[in-house]
Amino acid sequence: MAVRDIGFKRIFSAFDQESVAKLLEYHRENGGLSRYVKIRYFFTELLSEKITENEVREYAHQFSKIMINELTKPSYLIQESLRFIKNKYKEYNFHVASGSDQEELRYLCKELDISKYFISINGSPTPKEKLVEEILDEYKYERKYTCLIGDSINDRDAAKSNGILFLAYNNEKLNEFSEIKPLF
Structure with a gap:
C-alpha cells in the first residue's frame, strides 16, 4: 500500500x-x-x-x-470489502490477522467504527502464521471450513502452514495461488 x-x-x-x-x-x-x-x-x-x-x-x-x-481517513478503506464485511459479519466469523502493529490496528478499527465486525483484531509483533494458529486454536475452528483472505504472499504462507484455504484479494499477482473463487 x-x-x-x-x-x-x-x-x-x-x-x-x-x-x-x-x-x-x-x-x-x-x-x-x-x-x-x-x-x-x-x-x-x-x-x-x-x-x-x-x-x-x-x-x-x-x-x-x-x-x-x-x-484514520475513511478514504483508505476498500469499499467493496467493507460492504461485504458489513453484510456478512453475522453469517461468518471474521478476524483480523495482520502484519501491522496490533495496537495500531485496534485503534484504527475503533476510529473507523469497524471493530464491531470482527471477533478479534490481531497484529504484530506476533508473526502472522502464529496469529492464524492462535485464532484457529482459541476459537476451535475446523480447518477445512476456514479461509484466510489476503493480499500478500505471506498471507498465503500463513494459510498454507495452518492447513486452511487461501483466497487472494486485491493483488493480481496472487490470483494463481488462490484456492477458492472470490466470495464477492
Missing part, C-alpha cells in the same frame, strides 16, 4: 535513499511482514548495521504515528 511507502520514506529520510528504495522494494514484495521485520532488514541487510530491539521499537513507533495519522 502506497501509504506505508510514505511511512518508511519519512522514518528513514536521513538515510541513504538508494537503501531506502531497496527497502521499499522489499516491503512491496513482502506486504504481509511486520514493520519490525522490515526495520531490522533495513539495518542488518541493507545498511549492514546492528540495531537494538529498543531502536526497532522506536522506529516502529514513529512509523505507527504516521500510519495512525493517515489511515
